[in-house]
Amino acid sequence: MVKHFCCTGVLKSTWDQVCTAFWQRYPNPYSNHVLTEDIVFREVTPNNCLVSRRLLTKTSRAPRWMERYLPKHMSSSAYIIEDSVVDPQKQTMTTLTWNISHARLMSVEERCQYRINPENSSWTEITREARISSGVFGLSRPIQEFGLSRFKTSVTKTMKGFEYVLAKMQGETPSRTLAETATERARETALAAKEKAKDLASHAQKKQYV
Amino acid sequence: MRVLRSSFGPRHRPVVFVPCVRRSSSPPPDMNSVGEACTDLKREYDQCFNRWFAEQFLKGDRSGDPCTDSFRTYQRCVQKAIKDKDIPIDGVDFMGPNKDQPET
Numbered sequence: 001m002v003k004h005f006c007c008t009g010v011l012k013s014t015w016d017q018v019c020t021a022f023w024q025r026y027p028n029p030y031s032n033h034v035l036t037e038d039i040v041f042r043e044v045t046p047n048n049c050l051v052s053r054r055l056l057t058k059t060s061r062a063p064r065w066m067e068r069y070l071p072k073h074m075s076s077s078a079y080i081i082e083d084s085v086v087d088p089q090k091q092t093m094t095t096l097t098w099n100i101s102h103a104r105l106m107s108v109e110e111r112c113q114y115r116i117n118p119e120n121s122s123w124t125e126i127t128r129e130a131r132i133s134s135g136v137f138g139l140s141r142p143i144q145e146f147g148l149s150r151f152k153t154s155v156t157k158t159m160k161g162f163e164y165v166l167a168k169m170q171g172e173t174p175s176r177t178l179a180e181t182a183t184e185r186a187r188e189t190a191l192a193a194k195e196k197a198k199d200l201a202s203h204a205q206k207k208q209y210v
Numbered sequence: 211m212r213v214l215r216s217s218f219g220p221r222h223r224p225v226v227f228v229p230c231v232r233r234s235s236s237p238p239p240d241m242n243s244v245g246e247a248c249t250d251l252k253r254e255y256d257q258c259f260n261r262w263f264a265e266q267f268l269k270g271d272r273s274g275d276p277c278t279d280s281f282r283t284y285q286r287c288v289q290k291a292i293k294d295k296d297i298p299i300d301g302v303d304f305m306g307p308n309k310d311q312p313e314t
Contacts, residue, residue, distance in 0.1 A: 020264045023256075026241045037241040038252060038288050039259075040299060042281070050267060055292070055299060057244055079297055083305050088268050096305050100298055 003132040003144045005151060009159050011124045013166045015091050015116045018124040021165045022084075022093070022114075026056075028161040033059045035077060050086040055079065060102060061150075066143065078102050091116055104135040106147045128155065245291025251284040 011018050026037050034056055041053035060078040082097040093114040099107060110130045117123035130151055134143035243252040258277035266273065292299055 016264075016268050019268065020260070023260060023263060035242070036244040038243050038245075038248075039255070039281075040285075040288060040292065041304075044267075044275070048270075048272065050263075051304065053304065055244060055297070079299075081299065081302060085305075086267075088270060098306075100302060 001133070001140060001144070003130075003148045005128075005130040005132070005148060007128050007155065009126045009128070009155075010117055011126065011159070011162055011166065012122075013124060013170075014122055015093075015114065015124045017166060017169065018114060018126075018162070019086055019093055021162060021169055024169070025161055025165045028164045030157040030161040030164070033061065035059065048087075048089065050084075050088075052084050052086075054082040054084070056082065062105075066105075066146065106132065106134045106143050108132050108147055108151060110151075126159075243288055243291070244295065244297070245288050248284060248287035248291055251280070251287050255280040255284040 013021070025031070026034050036055075036057040038055045039052055040055045042051070044050055056079070057077050058080055060076050078099055079101040080097060080099050082095055084093060084095040086093045093112075095112045095114075096109065097112075098109040108130060109132075110128060112129075113127045115125055115127075117125040130148075132144050132147040132151060134140040134147070136143055240253050240256075243249045255277060258280050262275060262277055265271075
């Protein structure tokens with residue numbers, strides 16, 4: 001059983017600008033979970049298409065209920081491959097992204113098409129399809145639901161990340177984005193501090209009675 | 211550092227320190243490579259590629275790739291790092307998982 005997801009988004013920049021930004025979209029304020037980025041294969045084909053393979057390392061964020069099903073030796077970071085074909089003649093870019101680690105636990109494949117928006121030639125349309133599956137016996141459904149929910153959040157982050165990088169490339173100050181980021185970070189910091197305090201307090205309380 | 215006092219008795223008063231979580235307000239300037247020693251080579255190649263991509267490739271200029279040397283040096287480093295870290299990238303077909311999918 002596989003979960004499918006499909007959506008279309010628009011970036012208000014030209015296809016050329018979006019493709020250029022595609023290679024420069026890390027880091028951005030929405031990509032703190034992306035730890036490393038490498039091109040591991042690239043060539044220009046005889047018909048002048050650019051084919052590339054990018055290897056990403058991302059933090060592997062599983063909810064607590066899922067963590068107990070992870071093998072003890074499993075790494076806390078995940079490896080993801082992103083293959084892409086850029087065709088400057090047809091002005092299309094196709095990408096396929098999937099995880100090559102943790103795949104039995106949960107596999108997410110995302111296929112995207114970047115093309116000129118048919119209604120506005122100065123904009124770019126991104127069509128996104130995802131397939132989410134899990135091989136864990138008896139838990140595949142909740143894992144897929146979790147995967148789908150996280151994927152939807154990551155789509156929002158991807159688009160915001162793109163907008164941030166495009167604004168920077170065009171010499172604009174993405175001030176609204178920075179304000180959102182600052183609020184988000186303040187919230188995360190407060191939450192992390194609260195959790196840490198709780199842990200320390202409970203640890204201290206236990207020590208008292210030893 | 212903030213010190214919180216608990217409500218335990220006077221002889222047992224655990225002191226809880228709330229650490230200051232300092233984060234930079236802006237993202238780091240560039241990404242790192244999966245091979246720590248390859249980061250500088252990666253950044254040098256990326257700079258060359260980004261310029262070539264925007265100014266030549268997208269404009270249909272096929273006059274040549276100025277980044278061949280920096281790419282070769284970078285690849286030597288990163289492929290070794292991938293082997294050393296046992297990253298399972300070998301034998302994965304290009305656009306691999308999608309090959310058997312029917313068109314919808």
